[in-house]
Amino acid sequence: MGIRGIPGIVAAAIGAAALLLTSGCAAEPPSAPSPSPSTSAVADGLVGGTALAEAEQRLRTTLYLMGMDEPDIGAVARDLVTARELEAGTIELIGVEEQAPASDGAQFGSVQLRVLPRSDSTEQVPVCFSVGYDRHRDDGGTQIACPADAQRIEPPVNTSTVLVVPVDATEAAIAVLEALPATPPKPAEIAAAIDAAVTRPTGALEAAYPADVVVDGDSIGVAFGRTDDCALIARVDGVAEPVHVPSISLQEGELGCYGSTAITTPPRTH
Secondary structure (H helix, E strand, O other), rough: OOOOOHHHHHHHHHHHHHHHHHHHOOOOOOOOOOOOOOOOEOOOEEEOOHHHHHHHHHHHHHHHHOOOOOHHHHHHHHHOOOHHHHHHEEEEEEEEEEEEOOOOOOOOOOEEEEOOOOOOOOOOOEEEEEEEEEEOOOOOOOOEEOOOOOOOOOOOOOOOOOEEOOOOHHHHHHHHHHOOOOOOOOOOHHHHHHHHOOOOOOOEEEEOOOOOOEEEEEEEEEEEEOOEEEEEEEEEEOEEEEOOOOOHHHOOOOOOHHHHHHHHOOOOOO
């Protein structure tokens, strides 16, 4: 190799070394900043990541055993607002939607809830859910985009009739039974006479339970109410008096609160 070639080689070597020294830290292209968990799964106003996970956990806790076995979505909403987080205002009721069930036992409506972030949450974003209900359970809830104009609302006012046992049910029934002939008339006639004799409830939306009457030979059994509020009266061997049975016997699946219970053996207890 000639002398003239050496400077070129040296220069090339020096240039390569300099390139390595100056670009060693830039050998790997810089990574893009990681998106925050809450924005990594956002689409159409839906929230993801940590914010969603925390909201779902709080929703599950709130829904546990709430709104079960209610007759309509309004009753569900009235039950839900008694839950701890709804009372505290950290979860808000923002919507109630009623729907006609497609079949017996099908979903009859839904409620919309907004889960507000706690003060110590790393991500201060609300998360909204729609929760469907049937007569026995909720569907677990589905995330929805929080409406821009959503406001906390009160549940619908209960306008359904509440059946109550008349305050003088026992006295009225005994008076009617004592006035009947030895051979009892038909149960419907006895029930009509007793229903006409009781004092009508005066509370708003209240109505009296109708008398349930059973005739077995010359024995007559009368009942007002249901499991947790039941009045039983019987006329046996010409004697009319109130009947008291263990509360367990009034449960559904047992004897229940029926006229037949008042004259069912074992003998009445007082």
